[in-house]
Amino acid sequence: xxxxxxxxxxxxxxxxxxxxxxxxxxxxxxxxxxxxxxxxxxxxxxxxxxxxxxxxxxxxxxxxxxxxxxxxxxxxxxxxxxxxxxxxxxxxxxxxxxxxxxxxxxxxxxxxxxxxxxxxxxxxxxxxxxxxxxxxxxxxxxxxxxxxxxxxxxxxxxxxxxxxxxxxxxxxxxxxxxxxxxxxxxxxxxxxxxxxxxxxxxxxxxxxxxxxxxxxxxxxxxxxxxxxxxxxxxxxxxxxxxxxxxxxxxxxxxxxxxxxxxxxxxxxxxxxxxxxxxxxxxxxxxxxx
Numbered sequence: 001x002x003x004x005x006x007x008x009x010x011x012x013x014x015x016x017x018x019x020x021x022x023x024x025x026x027x028x029x030x031x032x033x034x035x036x037x038x039x040x041x042x043x044x045x046x047x048x049x050x051x052x053x054x055x056x057x058x059x060x061x062x063x064x065x066x067x068x069x070x071x072x073x074x075x076x077x078x079x080x081x082x083x084x085x086x087x088x089x090x091x092x093x094x095x096x097x098x099x100x101x102x103x104x105x106x107x108x109x110x111x112x113x114x115x116x117x118x119x120x121x122x123x124x125x126x127x128x129x130x131x132x133x134x135x136x137x138x139x140x141x142x143x144x145x146x147x148x149x150x151x152x153x154x155x156x157x158x159x160x161x162x163x164x165x166x167x168x169x170x171x172x173x174x175x176x177x178x179x180x181x182x183x184x185x186x187x188x189x190x191x192x193x194x195x196x197x198x199x200x201x202x203x204x205x206x207x208x209x210x211x212x213x214x215x216x217x218x219x220x221x222x223x224x225x226x227x228x229x230x231x232x233x234x235x236x237x238x239x240x241x242x243x244x245x246x247x248x249x250x251x252x253x254x255x256x257x258x259x260x261x262x263x264x265x266x267x268x269x270x271x272x273x274x275x276x277x278x279x280x281x282x283x284x285x286x287x288x289x
Contacts, residue, residue: 005059005086010101012114013070013125014079025062025081025108026051031141032107033058036100057092058100060085070118072125080118081108103138105131110140222255229258237265 023045030040033055042054049064061084068080085101098120105117109128117131118124126134230248234241244261247254 005088007061007084007086008097008101008120009082009084010105010120011080011082011118012105012108012112013068013073013077013116013118014081014112015077015115017078018112020064020079020081020112022047022049022051022062022064024111026053028107028111028141029053029060029062029104032103033100035139035141036103038100055088057088058085058097059088060104070116070125073116081112081114083108102135106135106138107141223253226253226255226258229255229262233258233262233265236269240265 026043026045030043030053033040033053038058039056040053041056042052044052046052051062053060053062061082063082063084065080065082066078068077068082070077083101083104085097085104087097101120108114109117109131114128117126117128119126226248230241230244232241233244240261244258247257
């Protein structure tokens with residue numbers, strides 16, 4: 001499965017046995033890729049527990065495993081649906097790969113309703129309710145599985161397509177509630193997942209607000225600087241300072257105008273204090289004339 005690619009794994013954890021169809025899971029992945037405008041180039045059902053899906057951008061392996069160890073639950077899961085994904089091109093960003101993996105898990109989870117969702121790290125284990133809440137912005141692709149004809153000869157025991165019995169349902173619910181009471185899912189894991197599933201429009205709105213706030217702070221600093229220059233000019237030359245203050249009131253604060261007026265006022269005040277005004281004037285007239 002390596003082929004020189006970097007594979008990451010996630011999956012769905014089941015606390016009870018149930019009948020999973022690897023073909024239906026593979027078709028669900030195909031439907032997911034189609035919603036992402038990622039052309040599927042091949043779907044191979046290698047066995048009753050293994051399938052491979054190839055697309056233009058990603059390769060996916062599906063494996064149904066039993067007695068899968070789950071350290072977060074301190075037990076082995078009776079059933080586990082593993083999803084392995086790798087980018088076909090090294091230029092594809094990690095975030096794009098994780099986004100595709102999240103869409104696949106959401107599509108599979110909406111169909112098979114696993115008890116927990118395991119993210120790329122073995123420590124990242126989310127109850128199904130938390131995972132569905134974190135991925136609420138992801139739409140689920142519509143895939144209609146063909147109806148199966150019931151077997152003519154029935155025999156005792158669970159059959160494909162049948163609902164679990166009351167005892168099985170009670171056992172599953174009791175196990176889930178017990179685990180949810182003791183499971184401590186770190187807030188960082190939720191934040192990492194939400195950052196992947198965040199709606200693009202919400203992200204753009206958040207960035208726009210941050211940019212507007214930064215620009216507002218910058219404008220406030222520039223306006224305050226313009227008023228400081230105006231007050232400084234008024235202290236050195238009252239008529240010029242009053243003119244700047246009037247301009248600031250009626251035309252808005254202009255930092256460049258105020259700084260230039262302050263520089264010229266300071267120059268003439270310095271020339272007057274040293275008695276060099278006449279000399280500077282004659283030199284200026286000489287340059288102009």
